[in-house]
Amino acid sequence: MKSLKKKRRVQVIAIAAVALVMATALIGYGMRDGINFFRSPTQVLAEPPSETEIFRIGGLVEKGSLKRGQGEVIHFNVTDGGGVVPVTYKGVLPDLFEENQGMVGTGSYRGGVFEASEILAKHDEDYMPKEVVDALKEQGVYKEADGS
Template sequence: MKGLKKQRRIQIIILAFVAMGASFAAFYLAAPNALQYFRSPTEVAEKAPAPNETFRIGGLVEEGSLVRGQGAEITFKVTDTNATIPVSYTGVLPDLFGENEGVVATGKYIDGTFVATEILAKHDETYMPKEVIDALKDQGMYVDPNDAPATN
């Protein structure tokens, strides 16, 4: 009787591992672009990713770099104050998108330009994506808006 219980436990454990492996494989095959990496402009400039890799880049929209082209075509530069990467995007920009504002873009780095498929802008005057804050902190360029002196 003891041997039968032990054998049943081993079967259940093996079945659980097979089910976990199958669910992970199904997730990976169903959503290959769901696991997108964040990179700062400095990281992209130092080591350019493959042209077929989808990732997110974030930083500040460089002042004076925003150019609206024909129709919904827009180009601008994303900077982390250490490196600057040109971005092209075709589509409607978020209402709060602007120069010297935080932005995160999803897309691919092709021939020296980040071709964005999605643009996310900050949602209020103090918000900046965590990844962008971390990248700016790493370079010693981040100033917490709560610590900034008030201007009245």
């Protein structure tokens, strides 16, 4: 016959295990829409994501591609040197957004066009998101900033 102490210990361990499993399931459920994967333009063209997938794309705004449409719609291309993806964005661009500069956009890829819901631009002349730098280095396009 098991002692009362051993029964309590087994009950506490079982309850803790169930609580841990439930907490892990709740965290996963809560984060299912909050995780946005980063992709470079080359990766997007090589393996186009589904139209419902929300992800981040980053690279350089292609020189000469920035076109402002009627109203708030803006069209431009983002490149990493290996691939070029057209982007549309409805809204006001960040003040530091310009051609031949780094950017990261959040949105989805529909019909061969990245429809951005958010655009982030670099915050000073030396900063570029790590994912964008890595993608540009992979393509052999990235140049280190001068240390002046």
